Amino acid sequence: MKILVVGAGPAGLSFATLMAEAERRAQVTVIERGAASEEPGWGVTLRDNALSFLGLGDPSAMKALEGRAFFHRGERVVDLPNPATHLVTVSRAELTRILGERSARAGVDIVYETDGATLSDADLARYDVVVGADGANSGIRRRFAEAFGPTATQGDNEYAWLATPATFSKLTILLRDEEVPLLAWAYGYSENRSTFIVECSAAAFASETSFRGPADGCCRRIAEVFESELGGQPVLHGPAFRWQRFAMISCQRLAHRNVALVGDAAHTTHFSQGFGTMFAFDDAIALHAALMSAPDTAHALESYEASQRPKIENFQATSAKSMRWAEQMVAAGARRDDRAVRDLIAARWSNNEVTQGPLDDFRPQSRSDRPAEQLGPGILDGALRGYRLTQLVHVVAKLGVPDALIAGPRTAGEIALDVGADPGALHRLLRVLVDVGVFTQTADNRFGLGEDGQLLRSDVEGSLRPAAIMYGESWWWGAWGGLFEAVRTGRTAFDQVHGVGLFDYLASDAEAAQLFHASMGLMTAAQADAVAAGWDFSTTQQLIDIGGGEGALVRAILALHRHVSAVVFDRPLAVEGARKRLAALASEGRCDFVVGDFFVEVPAGGDTYTLKDIVHDWDDDRAIAILRTVRRAMADSGRLLVIERVLPPGATPSPAKFVDLSMLVLTGGRERTEAAYRDLLERAGFTVNAVVAVSDEISVLEAIPV
Ligand SMILES: Cc1cc2nc3c(=O)[nH]c(=O)nc-3n(C[C@H](O)[C@H](O)[C@H](O)COP(=O)(O)OP(=O)(O)OC[C@H]3O[C@@H](n4cnc5c(N)ncnc54)[C@H](O)[C@@H]3O)c2cc1C
Numbered sequence: 243m244k245i246l247v248v249g250a251g252p253a254g255l256s257f258a259t260l261m262a263e264a265e266r267r268a269q270v271t272v273i274e275r276g277a278a279s280e281e282p283g284w285g286v287t288l289r290d291n292a293l294s295f296l297g298l299g300d301p302s303a304m305k306a307l308e309g310r311a312f313f314h315r316g317e318r319v320v321d322l323p324n325p326a327t328h329l330v331t332v333s334r335a336e337l338t339r340i341l342g343e344r345s346a347r348a349g350v351d352i353v354y355e356t357d358g359a360t361l362s363d364a365d366l367a368r369y370d371v372v373v374g375a376d377g378a379n380s381g382i383r384r385r386f387a388e389a390f391g392p393t394a395t396q397g398d399n400e401y402a403w404l405a406t407p408a409t410f411s412k413l414t415i416l417l418r419d420e421e422v423p424l425l426a427w428a429y430g431y432s433e434n435r436s437t438f439i440v441e442c443s444a445a446a447f448a449s450e451t452s453f454r455g456p457a458d459g460c461c462r463r464i465a466e467v468f469e470s471e472l473g474g475q476p477v478l479h480g481p482a483f484r485w486q487r488f489a490m491i492s493c494q495r496l497a498h499r500n501v502a503l504v505g506d507a508a509h510t511t512h513f514s515q516g517f518g519t520m521f522a523f524d525d526a527i528a529l530h531a532a533l534m535s536a537p538d539t540a541h542a543l544e545s546y547e548a549s550q551r552p553k554i555e556n557f558q559a560t561s562a563k564s565m566r567w568a569e570q571m572v573a574a575g576a577r578r579d580d581r582a583v584r585d586l587i588a589a590r591w592s593n594n595e596v597t598q599g600p601l602d603d604f605r606p607q608s609r610s611d612r613p614a615e616q617l618g619p620g621i622l623d624g625a626l627r628g629y630r631l632t633q634l635v636h637v638v639a640k641l642g643v644p645d646a647l648i649a650g651p652r653t654a655g656e657i658a659l660d661v662g663a664d665p666g667a668l669h670r671l672l673r674v675l676v677d678v679g680v681f682t683q684t685a686d687n688r689f690g691l692g693e694d695g696q697l698l699r700s701d702v703e704g705s706l707r708p709a710a711i712m713y714g715e716s717w718w719w720g721a722w723g724g725l726f727e728a729v730r731t732g733r734t735a736f737d738q739v740h741g742v743g744l745f746d747y748l749a750s751d752a753e754a755a756q757l758f759h760a761s762m763g764l765m766t767a768a769q770a771d772a773v774a775a776g777w778d779f780s781t782t783q784q785l786i787d788i789g790g791g792e793g794a795l796v797r798a799i800l801a802l803h804r805h806v807s808a809v810v811f812d813r814p815l816a817v818e819g820a821r822k823r824l825a826a827l828a829s830e831g832r833c834d835f836v837v838g839d840f841f842v843e844v845p846a847g848g849d850t851y852t853l854k855d856i857v858h859d860w861d862d863d864r865a866i867a868i869l870r871t872v873r874r875a876m877a878d879s880g881r882l883l884v885i886e887r888v889l890p891p892g893a894t895p896s897p898a899k900f901v902d903l904s905m906l907v908l909t910g911g912r913e914r915t916e917a918a919y920r921d922l923l924e925r926a927g928f929t930v931n932a933v934v935a936v937s938d939e940i941s942v943l944e945a946i947p948v
Contacts, residue, residue, distance in 0.1 A: 636714020
């Protein structure tokens with residue numbers, strides 16, 4: 243097969259490498275307009291699985307980002323640790339070098355300083371497949387514009403892609419609105435360089451003469467505006483410096499005859515998402531997979547188009563939201579509207595829509611492509627067959643298969659030897675999980691980690707491994723087997739199946755307790771961010787989190803509200819976990835830990851008490867008993883925040899209904915309506931002052947002593 247790739251960026255080089263590695267008989271040529279040594283831009287962000295994703299060797303070239311931060315007028319207003327999805331950064335030049343070297347090793351012929359525009363139709367016809375990987379201004383797309391049907395939606399802001407020697411260890415957004423309103427996106431990508439992308443409104447661009455003059459003067463002005471955040475360091479520009487408006491490019495078709503578009507040539511996503519490069523990889527992988535599995539080129543390009551089309555629509559919708567978010571932030575700054583700035587910050591960190599990236603949803607195959615083994619229609623099929631997947635994922639997580647694949651793909655025999663399993667049985671299990679995207683499988687039967695598989699590694703922040711193990715363990719799995727009796731009798735399934743309540747069970751089984759607290763902590767983390775961003779903690783000084791588990795809520799609140807100190811109160815095993823996770827805050831003197839029983843006594847001295855996901859664990863009598871213990875410890879001026887899912891009335895869909903059933907099975911508790919919470923709190927000596935939904939799922943009920 244003869245393949246021509248136009249453009250040696252991430253999309254072109256990764257596609258060329260995959261083809262040359264998989265198909266030794268393929269002749270793959272890449273032509274690139276620039277020179278081999280050209281610096282094509284500053285640093286870019288990638289997901290941390292990008293390297294193993296493509297098997298790209300040398301992870302030391304990558305720099306891990308440590309979370310997210312937002313600065314307004316030089317003040318840090320958001321300071322979050324990493325979410326489940328880690329970002330790493332790398333210089334564009336380094337990435338292109340790594341990709342170029344691997345392409346060359348695979349036998350790809352890379353011809354630099356050759357313009358795709360010089361190719362005649364006869365030249366193109368000499369290849370079985372021609373791939374347009376020539377970036378956002380693709381000449382290949384322009385050449386067949388009628389067939390590809392490109393459109394471009396332009397952003398309102400002007401932006402410039404710059405750099406600085408100042409270090410930013412987090413993905414940092416900076417807003418300055420004193421003189422000229424400017425928004426900057428900064429992240430370090432090497433020891434002495436950070437990417438620094440600056441945005442401003444069209445009006446500010448028109449009125450700021452230094453922006454329209456020579457690059458040096460423009461960078462000096464920007465460095466002046468961000469002087470305190472940059473510590474006086476300069477802002478740098480490259481030879482291709484220019485201000486421009488972002489253009490979101492979409493195409494009606496991705497393939498025409500034997501020509502396919504990949505990466506930015508096919509679609510662009512706004513730089514604030516930081517996923518363009520990953521998306522370029524994704525296209526390369528999808529096109530390669532289609533060419534390897536379809537009977538001929540025409541079918542392959544059709545299947546490539548079908549697999550990428552829904553992703554593009556989905557990601558560009560998110561990308562448009564992220565772009566508009568930045569525009570609204572710049573506009574709010576220009577109006578000096580601090581309230582709008584605050585709301586926009588809260589929206590970005592509690593509403594994943596604007597921060598979601600293309601590969602958050604990436605699966606190797608779309609659902610409709612997957613082998614069908616249908617038993618019933620729609621939801622029934624999942625219900626009747628879903629129980630098996632729970633156990634499959636449980637088994638690989640418990641064996642530690644994802645951990646055994648961190649260094650790269652291996653055969654089932656090699657993995658089995660490592661984790662202690664039967665090679666034949668393990669192979670049969672893994673190939674099923676390949677079909678649903680947890681693992682990948684190469685032509686020579688080596689299994690690697692798929693997107694979901696990455697989340698089952700024990701070394702990733704937000705690992706789902708504890709939950710995957712717990713849901714399949716006999717003590718949890720068996721309790722759900724008791725649902726029939728629970729519904730018949732109204733009695734808690736767990737108690738009936740195990741002869742003891744969940745929390746007493748956990749007190750006697752350290753391994754189960756550790757799994758439980760780790761899983762709950764993970765679930766709580768995203769909700770905790772929403773509470774921290776969505777509730778006004780400005781008057782809180784000393785917070786006491788009752789039943790605080792491993793400290794996820796306290797961590798989120800203390801990260802966002804620097805003036806708050808907190809106590810985590812829970813049973814011994816949970817507090818042990820919290821001590822480890824919050825060691826840094828404890829060493830700053832901002833966090834303490836108390837072991838106890840909330841039916842007996844809780845610490846006094848807090849001005850704010852929180853009970854997150856506690857009241858719903860218990861029936862009314864015991865819930866009131868807990869609330870009364872808190873009331874006894876509280877000063878009359880204190881306040882209690884009950885953080886729960888509030889059941890909506892009637893048939894309104896709500897995740898709370900499922901959680902309510904979990905309570906019937908596991909703890910004997912229940913989810914409640916707002917009226918029921920008001921009633922409980924009144925019976926415990928409180929009155930409800932406010933009810934605020936901080937996310938689609940979670941509300942804060944503020945109660946004060948009567
Ligand atoms: C300001 C800014 C910040 C960004 N930040 C990030 C980020 O943090 N993370 C991220 O993942 N993405 C980021 N991106 C997007 C990312 O750079 C692109 O999505 C990604 O590079 C697309 O890869 P590609 O291979 O499709 O195209 P490109 O990287 O654009 O590569 C195209 C290649 O084709 C060559 N070429 C062009 N025309 C011709 C021709 N006629 N003949 C031969 N060769 C040609 C070019 O020289 C280039 O080498 C950012 C983009 C911008 C504008």
